[in-house]
Amino acid sequence: MSPTGSAIGSRILRSRALAALTSPHGVDRYLEQVNPMWAAHEVRARVVEVRRETTGSPESGTAPVATITLQPTSTWRGHRAGQYVQVGVDLPGSRRRTTRCFSISSAESGPGERFTLTVRAHDEGQVSKFLVHEAEPGQMLHLSQADGDFTLPGSPATPSPYPLVFITGGSGITPAMSMVRTLLRDGYDAKAHRKVLFLHFARSPEDQIFADELAEIAAADNDIDVHLRYGEQIFSEFELRRLVPDYRNTDTWACGPGAMVELIQAAYAGSDRLRLEFFEPPRISGGEAAEGDVVFGRAGRSAANTGESLLDQAEALGLKPEFGCRMGICFTCTSKKTEGTVRNVITGAESSLPDEDIQICVSAPVGDCVVDL
Numbered sequence: 001m002s003p004t005g006s007a008i009g010s011r012i013l014r015s016r017a018l019a020a021l022t023s024p025h026g027v028d029r030y031l032e033q034v035n036p037m038w039a040a041h042e043v044r045a046r047v048v049e050v051r052r053e054t055t056g057s058p059e060s061g062t063a064p065v066a067t068i069t070l071q072p073t074s075t076w077r078g079h080r081a082g083q084y085v086q087v088g089v090d091l092p093g094s095r096r097r098t099t100r101c102f103s104i105s106s107a108e109s110g111p112g113e114r115f116t117l118t119v120r121a122h123d124e125g126q127v128s129k130f131l132v133h134e135a136e137p138g139q140m141l142h143l144s145q146a147d148g149d150f151t152l153p154g155s156p157a158t159p160s161p162y163p164l165v166f167i168t169g170g171s172g173i174t175p176a177m178s179m180v181r182t183l184l185r186d187g188y189d190a191k192a193h194r195k196v197l198f199l200h201f202a203r204s205p206e207d208q209i210f211a212d213e214l215a216e217i218a219a220a221d222n223d224i225d226v227h228l229r230y231g232e233q234i235f236s237e238f239e240l241r242r243l244v245p246d247y248r249n250t251d252t253w254a255c256g257p258g259a260m261v262e263l264i265q266a267a268y269a270g271s272d273r274l275r276l277e278f279f280e281p282p283r284i285s286g287g288e289a290a291e292g293d294v295v296f297g298r299a300g301r302s303a304a305n306t307g308e309s310l311l312d313q314a315e316a317l318g319l320k321p322e323f324g325c326r327m328g329i330c331f332t333c334t335s336k337k338t339e340g341t342v343r344n345v346i347t348g349a350e351s352s353l354p355d356e357d358i359q360i361c362v363s364a365p366v367g368d369c370v371v372d373l
Contacts, residue, residue, distance in 0.1 A: 037073055043143040045070035047135050053118060053209050062207045065171070066132040067105065067118045072143060078110040079146030081182040082175040082253070082277075086330045087117070088142035089130055097142065099324035099332055100127035103174040103255075103277075104146065107181040118209060120171045148329075150253065150277040152179055163195040165244055167264060169234055169256025173200055173209055175277060176253060180217070180224065188222065196224040197244055201260070204230050234260040237267040249273060278327060278346060292367035297338065299373060309345060310335075310360035310371055321360065321373055328362035335360050340369030 037046060049069040056064035079085070081104075088099040105118040121132035135141075152164075166176040180198065188194075198217075202208045208228065218226035227243065234257065240247050248271040254264045255277040268274040290307030301317045311333055314321050324332035328346055334357050341352040342363040350366060351358075360371065 037071075039073040039075045041075065043073055043075045043145060045072040045076070045141050045143050047137050047139045047141065048114065049137060050132075050135050054207055056121070057206065062203055063121045063123065064132055065118060065120045065209050067116050068131055068135060069114060069116050070141065070143075071114050072112060074112045076109075076112055076143070077145050078113060079104050079108060079115060080151045081108045081178040082151040083146040083148040083178075084150075084175070084329065085117070085146050086144035086324065087127060087131070089127055091126060091130060096322070098126050099142075099330055100125065101325040101327065101329045102128075103178070105174040105177050105181075107178060107185045118171075118174045118177075144330075148277075150175055150255070150275055152182075163197065163244070163250055165197045165199070165247065165250050165252040167199045167235070167240070167252065167254040167256070169201040169260045170203075170207075171209070172254075172256035172260075172277070175255055176200075177210055177213075179253070184217070184222065184224075194223070197227070198224060199227045199229070199240070199243065201229045201234055201256070203232075235263045235267075237263070240267065251275075253277070292340075292365065292369065294365050294368075295370045296373045297370055305365050305367070305369065307364060310342070310358075310363050310365060310369070310373075313365075314360065314371075314373060319373065323361055326361045328359050331359060333359055333361045336372040337363075338370045338372055341366040342369060 037044070047068060048071050051067045051069075053065040053067055054062070056062045084101050084103045086099050086101050088097045091098050102117045102119055104115050106114075106116040109115045117131070119128050119131045121129045123129075166179070168176045176198065180196070183196070198214075200208075200214075205211070208214070208230075214226055214228065217224055225243075229239075244250055248268055251273050252268070253275045254261060256264075258278060261276055261278055264274070265276065290305045292305045293302055294305050294310065294313050295302040296314055296317065296319060299317075299319055301319065303313065303317055306313055306316070308316075311321060311323055311326065321335065322332050324330035326333075328344070337354075337356055337358045339354060341350055342358055343350045343366050345362050345364050358371075360373070
């Protein structure tokens with residue numbers, strides 16, 4: 001089909017008339033039956049390759065990591081380095097599609113172009129375990145469009161006198177690798193003169209993701225300074241100060257476990273040069289400071305507020321609300337709060353508005369709270 005014919009076909013597939021004719025299922029349901037890679041609105045992707053990055057070790061408490069190469073449908077609009085995508089899989093025995101958000105690990109992609117996800121198979125992660133252990137070439141996944149603002153401003157190769165700093169831990173390396181790969185692909189060392197410091201923390205050399213590629217980057221003459229640290233230490237302000245004396249005035253991207261990111265936040269002391277991405281929310285523990293009662297209206301259940309997230313408190317009562325990422329990203333768990341005040345456990349912002357939609361995975365009640373759940 002010619003480019004003109006393809007464009008006309010795309011307009012027809014997206015037309016309101018065709019949507020009405022295929023109601024209530026929609027045109028995408030019919031296209032999927034004919035060819036899973038045909039889509040008018042939805043985004044799907046075929047697994048092209050699954051490549052093991054690390055094997056993991058039960059003795060050290062580490063899980064295996066794999067990189068999954070995906071060929072998306074033509075409806076994929078591409079991604080900026082540092083963004084994430086929501087992945088949905090139909091797990092065996094599950095009545096509903098299970099979703100999870102993953103950072104994209106490959107360099108920036110254009111519409112319809114292949115990209116990669118690098119995933120650690122966490123014990124509690126149904127989707128991550130499926131992707132690492134069970135995904136095979138040819139399988140189809142459901143996707144959102146790429147999202148997130150944990151990205152480089154402007155063109156990655158734009159010359160600038162200011163350095164860039166990436167601080168990552170564990171699986172938090174994936175969005176930073178997407179940025180570094182984009183810089184190198186776009187001729188970073190030839191076009192720009194920004195020094196890059198890449199400081200990464202992993203439990204051991206065996207648990208190091210992208211080990212061979214990082215070694216190649218470190219050995220090349222490209223103004224990218226790679227520092228890998230292994231062991232229980234998750235971040236050291238003293239070491240950062242030694243590597244980057246004026247780090248608080250340096251553009252920095254940090255991603256890693258909640259405890260690590262909290263230490264980095266303290267070190268930067270509110271600097272607006274720090275950009276953060278959590279791949280797990282800060283841990284919230286109940287305590288004597290929690291007050292009031294939490295009521296889940298539709299379920300007719302209530303309990304004393306423990307101070308934990310509303311999702312955790314609902315599950316403790318035996319409820320099973322829908323959720324996806326448990327990080328405040330995918331909005332799957334959005335529910336209506338009819339009364340009370342909640343605090344966002346990531347940003348610290350509080351809200352007392354009645355009848356507002358909240359993400360219960362990152363919302364902790366402050367005193368009495370009623371949720372339509």
